[in-house]
Amino acid sequence: MIERTKNECIKCGKCTRNCLFLEKYEMNLLDFTDREELRYHCFMCGKCKEVCPKDLSGVEIALELRRRNPKGTAGTKWMKENYKLKNNSKRQSSNLLFLGCNYPGYYPKTSEKLIEICGEMGIDFSIDCCKKPVYESGAKASFSPLEKLIEEKNTKRLICACPNCYHLLKKKLDIEVISVYEFLYENNIGTKIKGIPEIFFPCSDRYNREIFQSIKKYIDDYQDSFWEVNCCGLGGGAAKNEPDILRKTKIRIAELQKENIYTYCSSCSGIFKKYELKNIRNLLSEILGVEEEVSGNYAKNVLKFKFKQRR
Ligand code: SF4
Ligand code: SF4
Numbered sequence: 176m177i178e179r180t181k182n183e184c185i186k187c188g189k190c191t192r193n194c195l196f197l198e199k200y201e202m203n204l205l206d207f208t209d210r211e212e213l214r215y216h217c218f219m220c221g222k223c224k225e226v227c228p229k230d231l232s233g234v235e236i237a238l239e240l241r242r243r244n245p246k247g248t249a250g251t252k253w254m255k256e257n258y259k260l261k262n263n264s265k266r267q268s269s270n271l272l273f274l275g276c277n278y279p280g281y282y283p284k285t286s287e288k289l290i291e292i293c294g295e296m297g298i299d300f301s302i303d304c305c306k307k308p309v310y311e312s313g314a315k316a317s318f319s320p321l322e323k324l325i326e327e328k329n330t331k332r333l334i335c336a337c338p339n340c341y342h343l344l345k346k347k348l349d350i351e352v353i354s355v356y357e358f359l360y361e362n363n364i365g366t367k368i369k370g371i372p373e374i375f376f377p378c379s380d381r382y383n384r385e386i387f388q389s390i391k392k393y394i395d396d397y398q399d400s401f402w403e404v405n406c407c408g409l410g411g412g413a414a415k416n417e418p419d420i421l422r423k424t425k426i427r428i429a430e431l432q433k434e435n436i437y438t439y440c441s442s443c444s445g446i447f448k449k450y451e452l453k454n455i456r457n458l459l460s461e462i463l464g465v466e467e468e469v470s471g472n473y474a475k476n477v478l479k480f481k482f483k484q485r486r
Contacts, residue, residue: 176231176232176235176236176238176239177208177236177239177240179231180204180205180207180208180231180236181205181208183229183231184203184204184205184229184231185228185229186203186205187228188203189226189227189228190203190204190223190226190227190231190233191203192226193222193223193225193226193405194220194222194223194233194405195405195420195423195424196213196216196217196218196413196417196420197223197233199417199419199420200213200216204223204227204231204232204233204236207233207236207237208236208240211240211243211244214237214240214241214244214246214313215237215241215246215247215411215412215413215416216413216416216417217233217234217236217237217411217413218378218405218406218408218410218411218413218417218420219233219234219237219238219311219378219406219410219411219413220234220378220381220405220406220410220411221233221234221378221381221382222405222406224382225382234411237411238311238313240313241311241312241313242313243313244313245312245313245314246313247312248309248312248313248314251308251309251312251314251412252309252312252314255276255304255306255308255309256304256306256309256316256317256320257320258276258303258304260276260302260477260478260480260481261276261301261302261303261304261481262300262301262302262303262480262481262482262483263301263302263303263324264299264328264484265327265328266299266328267328267329268297268298268299268328268329268330269329269330269331269332270293270296270298270330270331270332270333270334270358271298271299271300271301271325271328271330271332271333271334272289272290272293272298272299272300272301272334272336272355273300273301273303273305273333273334273335273336273337273340273344274286274289274290274300274301274302274336274337274480275302275303275304275305275335275336275337275339275340275441276302276303276304276305276477277337277441277442277445278336278337278441279302279476279477279480280441280445280470280473280474280476280477280480281441281442281444281445281469281470281473281476282441282444282457282459282460282465282467282469282470283467283470283476283479283480284460284465284467285457285459285460285463285465285467286336286480288463288465289336289355289459289463290483290484292364292463293334296362298334299328301324302480302481302483303320303321303324305321305335305337305339305340305343305344306318306321306343306347307339307340307343308412310343311411311412312412318347318348321344321348322348322349325348325350330350331350331351332350332351332352332353333348333350333351333352333353334353334354334355334358335352335353335354335355336355336459337440337441338354338377338379338380338386338439338440339377339379339440339442341353341354341379341385341386342379342380342385343379354385354386354389355459356386356389356390356392356393356458356459356462357389359462359463360389360392360393364463365393365462365463365464366393366462366464367393367394367395368393368394368437368458368461368462371395371396371397371398372394372397372398372435372437372456372458373397373398373400373401373433373434373435373436373437374397374398374399374400374401374437374438374439374458375400375401375404375407375428375436375437375438375443375447376399376401376402377407377438377439377440377442377443378405378406378407378410379440380439380440386439387439390439390458390462393458393462397437400431400433400436401428401431401433401436403427404424404427404428404431406424407424407440407442407443407446407447408420408421408424408425408446409442409443409445409446425450428447428450428452429450429452434454435454435455435456436452436454436455436456437456437457437458437461438455438456438457438458439457439458439459441457441469444457444469445469445473447469448469448471455468455469457469
């Protein structure tokens with residue numbers, strides 16, 4: 176992508192006009208290719224690719240720059256590569272509910288409900304990391320622990336609760352990967368969302384809306400109320416390097432003054448709670464009738480799920 180950008184960028188400036196990060200440093204994606212020191216400042220939201228007439232991608236540029244010279248990746252690798260809070264059994268399960276690492280922390284009751292629904296259908300669950308944080312950090316991400324897990328469990332289909340897990344694992348694993356919404360719909364589980372949800376689309380599903388195609392079956396109408404906000408602020412691990420962009424994001428979302436904010440990524444919900452936004456709803460929780468608020472006890476919840484039904 177760095178080479179392609181150097182050859183193909185026509186310096187139209189559309190990427191700069193659509194990105195707080197590029198705007199702050201007064202650069203376009205072509206300039207970014209020569210700013211290695213900013214490789215951990217990109218939120219990896221994908222908006223630049225969406226607007227670029229040449230289909231050039233800041234995500235890919237940031238990834239290439241990070242891989243050339245990875246920095247500060249040891250902690251993430253230690254925690255996530257062989258996820259320290261994982262909970263997997265050796266039980267055979269041709270379908271496997273994959274809760275990821277964040278969803279049980281932010282939505283414990285909804286996670287319980289999903290585990291219960293799947294349990295009644297003979298489907299086991301996994302709490303584990305999809306390795307996206309390692310992958311995006313620029314370190315070498317190994318998917319072999321997950322491959323080993325699905326081989327041991329004879330799993331043929333992974334049911335993902337998290338959009339990040341879905342989009343990454345679909346590309347990396349050799350088995351079928353579906354979203355939890357597709358699974359619920361095919362089994363006639365769940366009820367329609369009441370009213371018109373104002374949806375904050377997660378970066379991973381924002382431009383292709385693959386998962387949203389299944390979610391749409393549970394809503395009559397919706398509003399894309401936050402289209403001008405590129406990322407919740409957690410993308411690409413850039414938050415710690417760009418606190419002023421994070422602040423602007425928080426202010427902008429609050430200024431929009433929407434009646435509610437529906438998410439389908441638990442990380443978005445988690446940061447919105449930190450922003451002290453009101454009426455944060457989770458589409459999965461509402462569809463299942465749990466109507467759970469995002470939890471402020473993340474650490475306690477993930478620890479509890481580590482030992483849940485320890486088999
Ligand atoms: S939008 Fe694309 S072509 Fe235009 S300046 Fe940015 S990278 Fe170059
Ligand atoms: S991926 Fe997002 S943050 Fe990074 S350059 Fe593109 S628009 Fe900006």
